[in-house]
Amino acid sequence: MRPETLNPLFAETRDLDGVGPKLMKPLEKLGLTRVRDLAYHLPERFVTRRAIANLDEGGEGEQVIVALTPTEHRAARNPGRGPYRVLAQDDAGNICALTYFGRASYTAKKQLPVGEKRWVAGRLDRYGDMLQIVHPDHIEKESAAHMGRMVEPVYALSEGLTQPRIASLTAQALDRLPELAEWIESSQFEREGWPPWRDAMILAHKDTNERARDRLAYDELLANSLALLLVKAEGRRRKGQALAGDGRLRAKLDLPFEMTSAQKRSISEIEGDLQQEAPMLRLLQGDVGAGKTVVALAAMLIANEAGKQAALLAPTEILARQHFETLRKMAAPTGVEVAILTGRAKGKERESILMGLLDGSIDILVGTHSIFQDTVNYRDLGIVVIDEQHRFGVQQRLALAGKGKRAPHTLAMTATPIPRSLTLAQYGEMDVSRLDELPPGRQAIDTRVIAQERIEDMVAGVARHISAGQQAYWVCPMVRDSEIADIAAAEARYAALKERFGDDVVMVHGQLKPEVKDANMERFANGDAKLLVATTVIEVGVDVPSATLMVIEQAERFGLAQLHQLRGRVGRGSEKSVCVLLRGNALSETGRKRLALMRETQDGFRIAEEDLELRGGGELLGTRQSGDAAFNVANLEQVQKLLPAAHADARLLMERDGGLTSKRGEAARQLLYLFERDWGVQLLRGG
Numbered sequence: 001m002r003p004e005t006l007n008p009l010f011a012e013t014r015d016l017d018g019v020g021p022k023l024m025k026p027l028e029k030l031g032l033t034r035v036r037d038l039a040y041h042l043p044e045r046f047v048t049r050r051a052i053a054n055l056d057e058g059g060e061g062e063q064v065i066v067a068l069t070p071t072e073h074r075a076a077r078n079p080g081r082g083p084y085r086v087l088a089q090d091d092a093g094n095i096c097a098l099t100y101f102g103r104a105s106y107t108a109k110k111q112l113p114v115g116e117k118r119w120v121a122g123r124l125d126r127y128g129d130m131l132q133i134v135h136p137d138h139i140e141k142e143s144a145a146h147m148g149r150m151v152e153p154v155y156a157l158s159e160g161l162t163q164p165r166i167a168s169l170t171a172q173a174l175d176r177l178p179e180l181a182e183w184i185e186s187s188q189f190e191r192e193g194w195p196p197w198r199d200a201m202i203l204a205h206k207d208t209n210e211r212a213r214d215r216l217a218y219d220e221l222l223a224n225s226l227a228l229l230l231v232k233a234e235g236r237r238r239k240g241q242a243l244a245g246d247g248r249l250r251a252k253l254d255l256p257f258e259m260t261s262a263q264k265r266s267i268s269e270i271e272g273d274l275q276q277e278a279p280m281l282r283l284l285q286g287d288v289g290a291g292k293t294v295v296a297l298a299a300m301l302i303a304n305e306a307g308k309q310a311a312l313l314a315p316t317e318i319l320a321r322q323h324f325e326t327l328r329k330m331a332a333p334t335g336v337e338v339a340i341l342t343g344r345a346k347g348k349e350r351e352s353i354l355m356g357l358l359d360g361s362i363d364i365l366v367g368t369h370s371i372f373q374d375t376v377n378y379r380d381l382g383i384v385v386i387d388e389q390h391r392f393g394v395q396q397r398l399a400l401a402g403k404g405k406r407a408p409h410t411l412a413m414t415a416t417p418i419p420r421s422l423t424l425a426q427y428g429e430m431d432v433s434r435l436d437e438l439p440p441g442r443q444a445i446d447t448r449v450i451a452q453e454r455i456e457d458m459v460a461g462v463a464r465h466i467s468a469g470q471q472a473y474w475v476c477p478m479v480r481d482s483e484i485a486d487i488a489a490a491e492a493r494y495a496a497l498k499e500r501f502g503d504d505v506v507m508v509h510g511q512l513k514p515e516v517k518d519a520n521m522e523r524f525a526n527g528d529a530k531l532l533v534a535t536t537v538i539e540v541g542v543d544v545p546s547a548t549l550m551v552i553e554q555a556e557r558f559g560l561a562q563l564h565q566l567r568g569r570v571g572r573g574s575e576k577s578v579c580v581l582l583r584g585n586a587l588s589e590t591g592r593k594r595l596a597l598m599r600e601t602q603d604g605f606r607i608a609e610e611d612l613e614l615r616g617g618g619e620l621l622g623t624r625q626s627g628d629a630a631f632n633v634a635n636l637e638q639v640q641k642l643l644p645a646a647h648a649d650a651r652l653l654m655e656r657d658g659g660l661t662s663k664r665g666e667a668a669r670q671l672l673y674l675f676e677r678d679w680g681v682q683l684l685r686g687g
């Protein structure tokens with residue numbers, strides 16, 4: 001049970017003042033459904049604004065406050081496609097466009113009546129030969145004095161939210177924060193000069209405050225380390241069962257290929273683990289296409305050979321079906337019974353699967369999380385394989401799978417290459433097998449780095465590519481920090497490419513309506529459209545084998561891991577694929593090295609390791625939006641700086657007070673709830 005002190009933090013956002021269903025949508029998109037989430041929605045940065053008398057005084061890219069009078073509203077010719085612009089004039093007669101994308105145009109219509117002076121705050125940019133402010137942060141009728149502090153937090157937004165809105169919501173959340181007992185070890189706390197939790201929260205929203213931010217990051221790392229140690233302690237308490245396979249089923253496999261040595265090595269590592277009584281806790285890492293499935297099958301067959309059952313957990317229904325089909329085919333010669341159970345199975349079908357699991361006639365079960373429901377009982381489950389689970393999901397499932405009985409062995413699989421030094425943070429103390437070798441015969445992707453100035457050559461190259469009957473991606477950068485300006489740039493690129501390629505080109509980005517996005521995606525996938533312009537290929541499901549060219553604009557602005565993933569969209573068919581990285585002129589030494597690395601290797605592990613070396617701090621691990629981020633508060637720099645201490649702190653606490661019953665232990669329990677690692681607490685007896 002969650003301690004009552006924390007209740008105000010877990011109150012719902014929808015219960016705050018001024019929050020209706022309409023506002024909940026964008027809030028949900030950002031995952032801000034509870035007071036706690038809002039409080040932890042820390043500013044991405046702070047801006048210092050300058051009030052200027054007229055536009056001439058403002059520098060490009062500067063955050064300004066200026067009085068403007070709207071003169072004209074210009075809707076996009078094609079609603080929902082182009083931006084909505086309001087032309088406005090300063091006192092000296094200079095013109096500026098106030099530019100809105102998507103549904104934000106409603107705001108413009110309401111707040112910017114023609115002929116009425118308004119105080120506008122935002123970032124001054126240039127669009128062609130015109131000044132513009134994209135999505136102004138504030139529009140007020142009164143003078144600049146009313147526009148709030150000059151130092152102002154900038155929060156991540158989603159469509160339908162504005163800075164003032166989110167600021168007022170976080171302020172409400174901060175008002176509700178309780179005082180919490182300190183969970184950080186006192187000497188550490190004093191040495192660092194950190195503020196108490198509640199103060200740190202408030203400070204972190206106010207201004208750049210490294211101590212406050214570090215403290216909050218440390219909390220998250222401590223919570224994580226503690227939860228992982230609790231899982232580990234639980235694992236030690238529960239006995240597993242040693243599984244010795246005699247190889248008879250594996251010998252019957254009739255694979256159309258020779259296993260790579262990385263696959264063989266991984267299988268023997270797994271086999272070694274399974275022979276131990278202690279439950280296996282192993283992570284299998286390998287890029288997409290590295291051949292993890294057959295390793296999983298071998299592991300499950302070992303369990304079958306030992307007379308036990310195996311289960312494979314997939315994150316989605318679709319992936320479960322894919323795995324089921326593949327495994328059933330591959331395992332056919334062995335005679336083992338493979339079944340699938342998802343939330344969709346109902347009535348008789350479900351009954352018969354449950355029977356088969358109970359009487360042991362099903363050897364391998366593939367499914368979604370429903371395979372661990374209370375109503376699903378196995379005769380004798382020997383191994384669980386978890387495919388592409390989010391990291392903490394893994395730990396959680398491990399903790400709960402087969403609770404009470406003998407613990408099954410566990411193999412988790414992931415396609416995200418992670419530097420060795422970060423595996424501990426993300427996967428706890430799991431053993432790791434790596435498929436660091438792709439099966440032979442894969443086409444290497446020819447990666448080139450070209451100066452952005454040669455973009456016309458590039459367009460000509462795309463034209464040749466398309467007339468040869470192939471398809472291509474054109475990726476524009478999209479950085480959260482400058483999301484709206486990036487969309488503007490991507491729109492402009494699309495417009496230019498459209499002049500040249502007409503209906504052959506389609507575009508997808510996050511600000512398009514889902515229907516439009518899906519329709520465009522579909523046109524590209526079925527070959528109707530030849531060129532797809534995209535801001536990061538968010539649509540991870542895309543698999544278009546005849547797309548064999550990828551152009552990435554301003555490639556230096558992408559993370560290497562992201563470039564690696566993007567590049568993985570080509571090279572899927574039998575044709576040779578090319579990836580062109582367009583680079584800007586102002587390339588730093590690091591930037592140059594990073595792009596050179598991309599040209600040099602396709603090894604995801606090497607890229608991940610060197611990316612970590614080359615990249616400065618400040619970046620998050622993984623992408624927060626995809627729910628894939630290991631941490632929401634701590635950034636990479638903080639992970640490296642603070643994790644060792646947090647881990648040591650957690651260990652010490654566990655040694656002294658493994659049941660978390662001391663005063664500090666109680667505080668640590670609150671911490672676990674706060675960061676939703678409460679599955680850690682649940683493992684404690686009586687927790």
Ligand code: ADP
Binds near residue numbers: 259263288439440
């Ligand atoms: P992933 O690691 O992304 O799950 P898969 O297991 O789906 O990769 O394997 C990708 C493809 O490679 C499959 O078609 C699989 O049959 C094939 N494959 C796996 N191992 C080998 C190998 N050693 N040699 C050739 N092809 C292989």
Ligand code: MG
Binds near residue numbers: 292293
């Ligand atoms: Mg796979």
